[in-house]
Amino acid sequence: xxxxxxxxxxxxxxxxxxxxxxxxxxxxxxxxxxxxxxxxxxxxxxxxxxxxxxxxxxxxxxxxxxxxxxxxxxxxxxxxxxxxxxxxxxxxxxxxxxxxxxxxxxxxxxxxxxxxxxxxxxxxxxxxxxxxxxxxxxxxxxxxxxxxxxxxxxxxxxxxxxxxxxxxxxxxxxxxxxxxxxxxxxx
Amino acid sequence: xxxxxxxxxxxxxxxxxxxxxxxxxxxxxxxxxxxxxxxxxxxxxxxxxxxxxxxxxxxxxxxxxxxxxxxxxxxxxxxxxxxxxxxxxxxxxxxxxxxxxxxxxxxxxxxxxxxxxxxxxxxxxxxxxxxxxxxxxxxxxxxxxxxxxxxxxxxxxxxxxxxxxxxxxxxxxxxxxxxxxxxxxxx
DNA sequence: GATTTTTTTTATCATTTGTTAAATGGTTTC
DNA sequence: GAAACCATTTAACAAATGATAAAAAAAATC
Numbered sequence: 103x104x105x106x107x108x109x110x111x112x113x114x115x116x117x118x119x120x121x122x123x124x125x126x127x128x129x130x131x132x133x134x135x136x137x138x139x140x141x142x143x144x145x146x147x148x149x150x151x152x153x154x155x156x157x158x159x160x161x162x163x164x165x166x167x168x169x170x171x172x173x174x175x176x177x178x179x180x181x182x183x184x185x186x187x188x189x190x191x192x193x194x195x196x197x198x199x200x201x202x203x204x205x206x207x208x209x210x211x212x213x214x215x216x217x218x219x220x221x222x223x224x225x226x227x228x229x230x231x232x233x234x235x236x237x238x239x240x241x242x243x244x245x246x247x248x249x250x251x252x253x254x255x256x257x258x259x260x261x262x263x264x265x266x267x268x269x270x271x272x273x274x275x276x277x278x279x280x281x282x283x284x285x286x287x288x289x
Numbered sequence: 290x291x292x293x294x295x296x297x298x299x300x301x302x303x304x305x306x307x308x309x310x311x312x313x314x315x316x317x318x319x320x321x322x323x324x325x326x327x328x329x330x331x332x333x334x335x336x337x338x339x340x341x342x343x344x345x346x347x348x349x350x351x352x353x354x355x356x357x358x359x360x361x362x363x364x365x366x367x368x369x370x371x372x373x374x375x376x377x378x379x380x381x382x383x384x385x386x387x388x389x390x391x392x393x394x395x396x397x398x399x400x401x402x403x404x405x406x407x408x409x410x411x412x413x414x415x416x417x418x419x420x421x422x423x424x425x426x427x428x429x430x431x432x433x434x435x436x437x438x439x440x441x442x443x444x445x446x447x448x449x450x451x452x453x454x455x456x457x458x459x460x461x462x463x464x465x466x467x468x469x470x471x472x473x474x475x476x
Numbered sequence: 477g478a479t480t481t482t483t484t485t486t487a488t489c490a491t492t493t494g495t496t497a498a499a500t501g502g503t504t505t506c
Numbered sequence: 507g508a509a510a511c512c513a514t515t516t517a518a519c520a521a522a523t524g525a526t527a528a529a530a531a532a533a534a535t536c
Contacts, residue, residue, distance in 0.1 A: 162431045169430050181423050185416040191427070214412065218405040221412060225401065228415035229372040235422040236368050240378070242429050243356050243462055244349045247493095267514065275430055277494060282515050434523095454484065464524060469485050483532065491524070500515070506508095 103175040105203050108150045111175070113226040119219040126209045130202050138178065138202075139194035145183040147204050151176050154200030155264050158192045159272070166193075168272040171261050177231070183207065185228075197265060247276045248284050290362040292390050295337045298362070300413040306406040313396045317389050325365065325389075326381035332370040334391050338363050341387030342451050345379045346459070353380075355459040358448050364418070370394065384452060434463045435471050 105127060109120065129152070132138065139145050141160060151174055158170040158178075169192070172178055180190035184207055213220045241250055251274055255262055262270060271281040292314060296307065316339070319325065326332050328347060338361050345357040345365075356379075359365055367377035371394055400407045428437055438461055442449055449457060458468040 160427070160431070167431055169427060181420055185420055214409055215405075218402075218408055221405055221408040222401055225408060225412035225415055228412055228419050232415050232419040232422060233368055233372050235419055235426060239422060239426045239429065240347070240356060242426065244347070244354055278514075279495080279516085280493060283493090286515075453482095465484075466486085466525080467523060470523090473485075477536105479534100479536080481532105481534070483530100485528105485530070487526105487528080489525090492522085494521070495519085496517105498515105498517080500513100502511100502513075504509105504511075506510100 103150075103152060105150065105152070108175055108177075108203070109223070112230060113223040115219050115223055119217050119223075122217065123213065123220055123223070126213070127203050127205050130204050132196055132200050132202070134196055134199050136196045136200075137193055138196060139180050139190060139192060141191055141193050142189050143183075144187055144189050145180040146208065147206050148184060148210070149178040149205070150203040151178065152201040152203055154196060154198045154202075155261070156194055156196050156200065157265070157269055157273075158194045159269075160192045166272070168269045171258070171265060171269075171273065173258075173260060173264075177227070178202070179231070181231075197269075242275070247274045247280065248288070250274055251281065251284055252288065290337075290339060292337065292339070295362055295364075295390070296410070299417060300406075300410040302406050302410055306404050306410075309404065310400065310407055310410070313400070314390050314392050317391050319383055319387050319389070321383055321386050323383045323387075324380055325383060326367050326377060326379060328378055328380050329376045330370075331374055331376050332367040333395065334393050335371060335397070336365040336392070337390040338365065339388040339390055341383060341385045341389075342448070343381055343383050343387065344452070344456055345381045346456075347379045353459070355456045358445070358452060358456075358460065360445075360447060360451075364414070365389070366418070368418075384456075429462070434461045434467065435475070437461055438468065438471055439475065 105124065109115065109123065115123065130149075138149070138156065139158075151172055153174060156172045156178060157168050158172075159166045159168040161167070178194055180192060180194070182188040182190045210220075210224070214224050215221075241253065245253070251270075254270070254274075267281055268278050271278040274281065276284075292311065296302065296310065302310065317336075325336070325343065326345075338359055340361060343359045343365060344355050345359075346353045346355040348354075365381055367379060367381070369375040369377045397411070401411050402408075428440065432440070438457075441457070441461075454468055455465050458465040461468065463471075
């Protein structure tokens with residue numbers, strides 16, 4: 103997805119502000135398997151996915167748990183780094199070869215203080231991420247793993263087509279064996 | 290908690306901007322049991338809790354599930370109303386007599402477009418809510434109900450002292466019977 | 477302060493999910 | 507295209523959680 107569309111979906115900026123913001127965004131490419139964010143590190147950039155699919159995961163005891171998938175148009179952000187300049191708790195790894203838009207956090211922070219339109223763009227960016235986070239939280243608390251698998255199948259079929267089931271099982275909070283049972287049942 | 294402290298904890302505003310923002314905030318009181326937000330309604334205000342404790346809940350089939358508790362200093366927001374002017378899915382009810390600070394959403398929205406400092410205050414407000422939402426999401430996905438009960442006991446003991454266990458069980462995603470078993474075990 | 481009502485705990489049994497291991501199916505590599 | 511490797515499904519058993527009901531404890535009401 104092109105950067106103009108990604109930026110516009112968040113908040114329509116006046117043309118001058120948009121050009122300023124875009125002047126700080128560059129394109130980067132990484133191969134499948136590349137680890138973009140490392141846990142316990144303060145990340146200095148945020149990204150938007152032009153092409154590809156990625157996952158965020160963290161470790162609990164010795165097993166890793168996937169808690170987010172990103173695909174075309176989605177932002178990749180280590181929230182603790184972005185909001186508090188603190189170390190993040192997550193790895194983000196690429197599940198496919200990816201093309202990304204990169205934006206340095208420190209540049210963005212100074213733009214927030216200089217340009218009211220960009221400040222409001224940043225506000226809407228956080229607000230939309232908040233809405234998404236809340237929706238995931240509600241889904242996790244209200245729906246069974248079966249419900250959430252069916253919802254994923256319906257709303258994000260490309261995730262299920264493009265991602266290994268072990269990651270999806272982990273994302274749903276169940277074992278791979280349980281996911282297999284669910285898949286066998288709903289057929 | 291006083292409004293100055295609540296506002297400052299989010300983002301330190303220049304004195305003039307702070308006075309403008311405060312001029313739109315008023316104090317209101319409601320008795321225990323009052324339903325502040327109603328599901329399927331677009332709410333026109335956000336609140337900050339000066340004194341008291343509240344819960345947000347929604348219905349799944351016929352049983353209600355509590356998914357948030359708020360206490361002194363916390364904001365009360367129907368995110369769908371606040372961000373998208375859409376209907377919320379949650380009720381918010383007061384568990385004690387409460388004193389609240391009220392801020393009309395439409396006023397705040399126009400201030401965002403007029404004052405860059407208030408826009409950045411609004412950005413930090415959303416960002417901090419996002420951090421809290423992510424932390425809850427991670428806790429829900431990574432930790433067992435027992436872990437989360439112990440964390441609640443440690444980090445928010447006043448919730449457990451002041452709220453009925455049926456609401457806490459629902460918040461933890463388990464039955465009241467299971468919570469009783471957990472409480473019996475960790476003693 | 478005794479009675480009624482509500483909240484919390486305990487007990488029993490059924491159901492669901494996890495664990496481990498083996499079998500099947502699919503990809504990649506030489 | 508056979509061999510090796512990885513992903514997914516199936517099977518059997520164990521452990522954890524839910525459902526229901528009853529008992530105990532606590533709170534509210536008169």
